[in-house]
Amino acid sequence: MQNNNGESKLEKTAREGAFGSPELKKGEKTRYLGEFEERIMGYLVEEQLQENAVYPEIRELLEKEEAKKLIIRGDMDKNEINKYLEWARELGVRFTRKNSPDFRGNVALAVAGNDAVNYQLGRIEDRQEKLQKKGVSDNIIKNAGTTLCKDCWEQLMEKAPEEKVNYKKPGIFDKLTGTSCTGCR
Incomplete structure (x- = not known):
């Protein structure tokens, strides 16, 4: 008996024994840290993860019922992912770090469901x-992690409270100490 490729069941068994079973959508899985694209709710690329700021959109995704796991590329620095791990723990979403020489592209962190998800934000x-786009001052944008004066804080809360x-x-x-605002400089 032969399959569509013209090989017998014995040949197929021998091939799979030597090289492993053929993998479904392997190229897609190597791009999305081992997950199928339809399971990915949203992701960050390496450059985004290396910024001083965190992306509140990740927390919003983790809060959704469909979110079942946070996947992080294994070579990312722990300091860059701490806040995301904290959010995952707080919200009861499991997380994992994955390493593979097969991973392609620059996806560094992804929120995924166990099955295909209805809500897909993508990158x-x-x-x-x-x-x-929201009109926030460039000085405020590039000085994440710093203290803002009352006026800059209000501007941020008005335009981008997240x-x-x-x-x-x-x-x-x-x-009292006269700490200056980086947003006003």
């Missing part, structure tokens, strides 16, 4: 482009 828009995770609101100590 998350670059933070700088998104905030510029970004508050990336900045510090000025406190009394900042006012």
Whole structure:
């Protein structure tokens, strides 16, 4: 008995024993950290993960019921992924780091479901482009992680409140020590 390729069942068994079973959509899985594209809700590329700021869109995806896992490329620095791991733990989403020489492309972090998902964001828009479209000052954008003055904080809350995770609101100590606002410079 022969299959569509003209090989017998014995030949097929021998081939699979020597080389392994053929993998379904292997090219797609090597691009998305071992997952099928239809399971990916959203992802960040390496350059985005290396920024000083985090992407609140990842938290929004992790909060969705379809989100079942956070996948991180194994060569990414722990400091770059800490906040995302913290969110996953907090929201009860399992996470894993994957390494493979077969991975292609620059997907560095992905939120995925166990099956095909209804909500697919794809690659998350670059933070700088998104905030510029919303009218946030370039000084505020490039100084993530710093303390903003009252005016800059209000501008950020008005135009992009989801970004508050990336900045510090000025406190009394900042006012007493005269900490300057990086957004005003």
